[in-house]
Amino acid sequence: MSVEFFVASAIGVLMAAGIYLVLRGRTFPVVLGLAMLSYAINAFLFAMGRLAVNSPPIYSADAPGYTDPLPQALVLTAIVISFGMTAFVVVLALRSYLEIGTDHVDGEPERDEAAARRGDDGA
Amino acid sequence: MNLIMAPILVPAVVAALTVLRISRNTRLGRYLSIGATVLTLASALALFAQASGGAIHTYQLGDWPAPFGIVLVLDRLAALMVLLTSLLALAVLAHAVLTGLDRRGWHFHPLFQFQLLGLNGAFLTGDLFNLFVFFEVLLIASYGLLLHGQGAQRLQAGVQYVVVNLVGSILFLIAVGILYGVTGTLNMADMALRIAQAPAGDQPLIRVGAQLLTAVFALKAALLPLHLWLPRAYSSTSAPVAALFAILTKVGVYSILRVTTLVFGAEAGVVAWAPSGWMLPAALLSLLAGFIGVLAARRLRVLAAFGVIGSTGTLLAAVAPFDRASTVAALYYLPHSVLAGALMFLTADLIGRARAEEDDRLVPGRPFAREGQLSLLFLLAAIALAGLPPLSGFVGKLLILSATAVLPAAPWIWAAILLSTFLAMLGLARAGSVLFWKRAGGEASERPRGKAIPTAPAWGVVVLIGLLTALAGPATRYAEATAGQLFAPQAYIAAVLGIERTAP
Numbered sequence: 257m258s259v260e261f262f263v264a265s266a267i268g269v270l271m272a273a274g275i276y277l278v279l280r281g282r283t284f285p286v287v288l289g290l291a292m293l294s295y296a297i298n299a300f301l302f303a304m305g306r307l308a309v310n311s312p313p314i315y316s317a318d319a320p321g322y323t324d325p326l327p328q329a330l331v332l333t334a335i336v337i338s339f340g341m342t343a344f345v346v347v348l349a350l351r352s353y354l355e356i357g358t359d360h361v362d363g364e365p366e367r368d369e370a371a372a373r374r375g376d377d378g379a
Numbered sequence: 380m381n382l383i384m385a386p387i388l389v390p391a392v393v394a395a396l397t398v399l400r401i402s403r404n405t406r407l408g409r410y411l412s413i414g415a416t417v418l419t420l421a422s423a424l425a426l427f428a429q430a431s432g433g434a435i436h437t438y439q440l441g442d443w444p445a446p447f448g449i450v451l452v453l454d455r456l457a458a459l460m461v462l463l464t465s466l467l468a469l470a471v472l473a474h475a476v477l478t479g480l481d482r483r484g485w486h487f488h489p490l491f492q493f494q495l496l497g498l499n500g501a502f503l504t505g506d507l508f509n510l511f512v513f514f515e516v517l518l519i520a521s522y523g524l525l526l527h528g529q530g531a532q533r534l535q536a537g538v539q540y541v542v543v544n545l546v547g548s549i550l551f552l553i554a555v556g557i558l559y560g561v562t563g564t565l566n567m568a569d570m571a572l573r574i575a576q577a578p579a580g581d582q583p584l585i586r587v588g589a590q591l592l593t594a595v596f597a598l599k600a601a602l603l604p605l606h607l608w609l610p611r612a613y614s615s616t617s618a619p620v621a622a623l624f625a626i627l628t629k630v631g632v633y634s635i636l637r638v639t640t641l642v643f644g645a646e647a648g649v650v651a652w653a654p655s656g657w658m659l660p661a662a663l664l665s666l667l668a669g670f671i672g673v674l675a676a677r678r679l680r681v682l683a684a685f686g687v688i689g690s691t692g693t694l695l696a697a698v699a700p701f702d703r704a705s706t707v708a709a710l711y712y713l714p715h716s717v718l719a720g721a722l723m724f725l726t727a728d729l730i731g732r733a734r735a736e737e738d739d740r741l742v743p744g745r746p747f748a749r750e751g752q753l754s755l756l757f758l759l760a761a762i763a764l765a766g767l768p769p770l771s772g773f774v775g776k777l778l779i780l781s782a783t784a785v786l787p788a789a790p791w792i793w794a795a796i797l798l799s800t801f802l803a804m805l806g807l808a809r810a811g812s813v814l815f816w817k818r819a820g821g822e823a824s825e826r827p828r829g830k831a832i833p834t835a836p837a838w839g840v841v842v843l844i845g846l847l848t849a850l851a852g853p854a855t856r857y858a859e860a861t862a863g864q865l866f867a868p869q870a871y872i873a874a875v876l877g878i879e880r881t882a883p
Contacts, residue, residue, distance in 0.1 A: 278546060283538060290545050297552045304560035327559070330508055334552055337515050341545055344522065348541060352534035361538055 263303050270296035283349035283359045290345065294338035301331050382429070383438040383451045385422035386461050386499035389415050394492035409476055412488035416472050419495060420465040423458075430458035431857065435864070435874035437505070445876050446569040452505035452875055455861040456710070460502040460633055463714050464626055466843060467721055468495055470836045474725055475619040477833035478732070483528045490527065493520035494623065501630055505875055507558065508565045510634065511551050514599075518544050521627060524620045525612060532615045540612040543598070551595045557588035567641050568875035571868060575646045582649040589643045593635060593654035600631025602658070602695060603665035606688050610672065613684035618728030621680065625720035628691045629713060636698060636706070640865040641872075658699035659788055663795040666692030670799040673764075673806035679727035679739035682810055686723055686764045689799060690716035693766070696792055697779045703866050704782040710858035711851075712775030718844050719763035719772055725837040726760045729753055730814065733832050741810050743817035749832055754815045756834065759841050761811060765803035771847040776800065778855070 270292050277289025305327030313325035353359045393415035397408045429436060436453040439445060472491060474480075481487035497517025504510050522544075526537050559565055561581045562573040574585055598605040609628070613621045635654070643650050669689025676682035694716050697709035731739035733747040747753075759770070766772030776796060783792045847854060864870065 278542070286542055290542070290549075293546070293549045297549055297556070301552060301556045301559075304556045324563075326565075327556075330555075330559075333508075333512065337512075337548075341515075341519070341541075341548075344519070345538075345541055345545065348522075348526075348534070348538055352531075352538050355531045355534055361542060362535070 259307055259309070263299065263307060267296050267299050267303070270299070281360055281362075283345075283353070283361055286361055287342065287345050287349060291338075291342050294334070294342070298331050298334055298338070301327050301334060303327075381438060382422055382425055383436060383453050383503060386419050386426070386465070387451075387496055387503065389419050389422065390492040390496040390499070394489045394496060397488040397492065398486065408488050409481065412481075412492060413472060413476065415492060416465070416469050416495070419499070420462075420469055423462040423465040426453055427458045427462045429453065430455050431860075433860065433864075435871055437874055446564055446566045449509050450505045450566065450875055451503045452568075452871065453503060454871060455857065455864050456633070456637065457502045459710070459714070459857070459861065460629075461499050463717055464495065464498045464502070467623065467626055467717060467840075470725075470839045470843075471619045471623045471721065473839070474622070474728070474833065474836035475617075477836065478619070478728070480528065480617055480619055486523065487527055490520050490523040491623075493517075494524060496520075498626065498630065502633060505567055506565055507555055507567055507570065507638075511548070511555055514551065514630070515548060517627070517630070518548070521624065524623070525616045527620060528617050536611045536615040540608055543608040547595050547598045550591060550598075554588050554592035554595060557584055557591070561585055561588065566875065567638065568868075568872040571642045571644065571647070571872055572876075574642060574650065575648065577648070585647075586650050586653060589650045589653040592638060593658070596631045596634040596638070597654075597658070597661070598631070600628050600635065600691055600695065601665070601688050602631075603661045603668060603692070606665055606668070609688055610681055610684040613687065613724075614678060614680040618680060618724045618731070621683070622721035622724040625687055625724065626717050628687060629694075629717055632691065632694055632698060632713065635695075636709075636865065639701060641868045644866075644868055652701045655699060655701050658695065659792075662692050662695035662699050663791060664692075665689075666696055666795050666799050667802075668692075670802040670806065674802050674809075676806070676810070677741055679730060679741060679810065679814075680724065682741075682806065683720065683723035683727050683764075686803070687720040689803065690720060690764065693776070693779065693796060693799070696795065697783065700783065700786050700788070702782070702786065703862050705779065705786070706862040706865060707855065707858045708775065708778035708782040710861050711778055711855055712772070714854075715763070715771040715775050715844065715847055718840055718847070719760070722756075722760045722837060722840045722844065723764050725840060726753070726756045729832055729834060729837060730757065741813045743813060746818065749834070750815065752834055753832075754811070756837055756841070757811055757814065759844075761807035763844055765807055766800055767804070769848065770844055771851065774848060774851050 274289045274292030274296055277285045277292060280286055305324035308323040311321050311323050312319050313323050313328060315322050393411055397411050430453050438451040440449045494517055497513050497520055500513035501510055501517060504513055522541050525540060526533050561584045562570050564570050564573055577585055601609040613624055639654060643653050645651055666689055669685050669692050672685030673682050676685055694709055694712055697705045697712060727739050730753055733749055733753055734744050737744035763770045763772050766776040780793060780796060783789050
């Protein structure tokens with residue numbers, strides 16, 4: 257299997273998992289999903305500089321070529337930002353859980369699903 | 380020349396200073412913050428004077444040559460946006476200080492300055508990734524400001540707002556990644572050149588990048604399918620913060636204008652004017668949805684939030700054809716829509732304070748203090764928001780109508796704008812009559828002690844709207860010159876890449 261296939265499918269799987277988790281109703285899966293998405297993006301940005309093996313990111317006279325250093329700088333920035341944001345969302349989610357008493361993203365109290373189903377059956 | 384850095388540097392330094400212990404939530408912190416905002420306004424005025432000459436000024440950070448380093452670019456549009464931000468910021472800060480909002484929680488002033496830093500940076504940068512970074516700065520500051528003053532309601536809205544914007548940031552990064560992968564550059568001027576020469580095989584990828592990027596900006600601008608986060612977030616935060624947020628949606632509009640005319644402009648081949656197909660219907664729908672929301676709102680702040688959606692929709696209806704004449708109209712309407720939205724939020728806050736227990740809910744209440752003055756303010760805010768004569772919203776709407784009359788989509792645009800104006804009038808008249816005419820009880824409600832009702836900042840915004848109306852002639856000429864600059868990006872590209880300097 258080629259490196260390209262491996263990287264591409266890794267990004268795809270992370271992205272799919274991230275999207276699935278972000279669409280959940282509770283804050284914890286959503287935070288995990290955001291983290292997954294940011295991992296996928298970091299790998300994607302990194303791959304945008306083309307996948308080259310064994311070549312230095314800065315120019316040197318002996319090396320046969322060099323990889324693009326810019327995506328690495330971008331990924332570094334993106335990692336810092338996404339790390340900070342994840343920490344912020346975790347604190348925010350925790351705080352809103354403690355103050356509102358529900359960890360639903362909408363801030364609405366969770367409906368009792370069993371009761372809702374019974375109500376549907378009755379109607 | 381180095382003055383271009385000032386609107387970014389001053390808030391950055393003062394934000395750092397106001398975090399320090401001695402100036403945190405003290406009088407010194409307030410003075411520092413107000414001083415910085417005045418200083419930023421002065422530099423914005425100087426930059427505006429510089430840019431109105433027509434030359435495009437650049438500043439290369441660290442003296443790195445343009446396609447490699449980050450470059451700040453000052454053209455007419457950027458100068459206009461920075462000036463607008465500074466004017467609005469001063470009014471909002473004055474309101475926040477006078478009502479004591481900045482003492483109801485920690486770190487109001489640093490967050491406020493970081494917000495200005497992010498806004499000014501986003502308007503001045505000429506680099507796509509740098510734009511992302513400034514977006515993040517202004518968003519992080521806005522998360523903090525949104526939650527400032529606390530309360531469960533804000534936390535509820537806050538989680539949603541943060542998650543939506545984080546997903547938006549992730550999409551932004553994907554778009555930037557795609558465009559970098561295809562063109563090998565992040566400098567917008569350089570990218571414009573490379574996209575014009577891109578081989579046919581790369582065109583689909585560029586197209587995907589362009590659409591994704593515009594979708595992200597549309598999310599920030601709260602365009603219709605992507606607007607659902609706005610009413611709740613804006614109506615649950617404190618009013619001065621929401622007034623400042625009136626310009627946050629315009630960052631999205633600014634980015635759409637900038638990126639589309641510069642990078643995906645007439646010379647971009649297959650991707651030329653890529654978003655124009657879907658943006659107009661979306662803009663018209665959000666225009667209608669916004670003013671229907673005004674009609675249905677049960678609180679004054681919710682009404683103002685829907686008004687922001689509606690006025691952004693009006694603005695984008697003029698931007699979406701990407702036609703020079705309608706862009707002129709959009710550029711005149713843009714400052715008005717920011718000021719009108721902000722004025723409505725400030726007025727809502729003042730009315731909420733004066734009415735004590737009814738707050739800003741649209742229910743009949745008892746007579747309250749300063750009713751005459753507040754009703755006049757509300758009337759002016761309502762006229763501005765609905766776009767009726769004599770204020771600048773009317774001039775702006777007329778300009779939009781006359782500029783779009785020649786387009787094939789004209790019947791749709793006319794119908795949407797006229798119908799929405801009617802809806803806005805209905806909604807605002809209903810709100811006004813409930814607030815000021817219907818009475819529930821006999822006695823005047825006692826104003827709670829310590830709750831001042833400073834109307835001066837709101838009147839300041841009224842004066843600005845009045846100036847925009849009185850100076851409609853010069854303002855339109857400036858908008859025309861700006862549109863000319865936007866639709867001839869060669870000068871921008873030459874200024875950024877220093878082609879003029881090396882050619883002779």
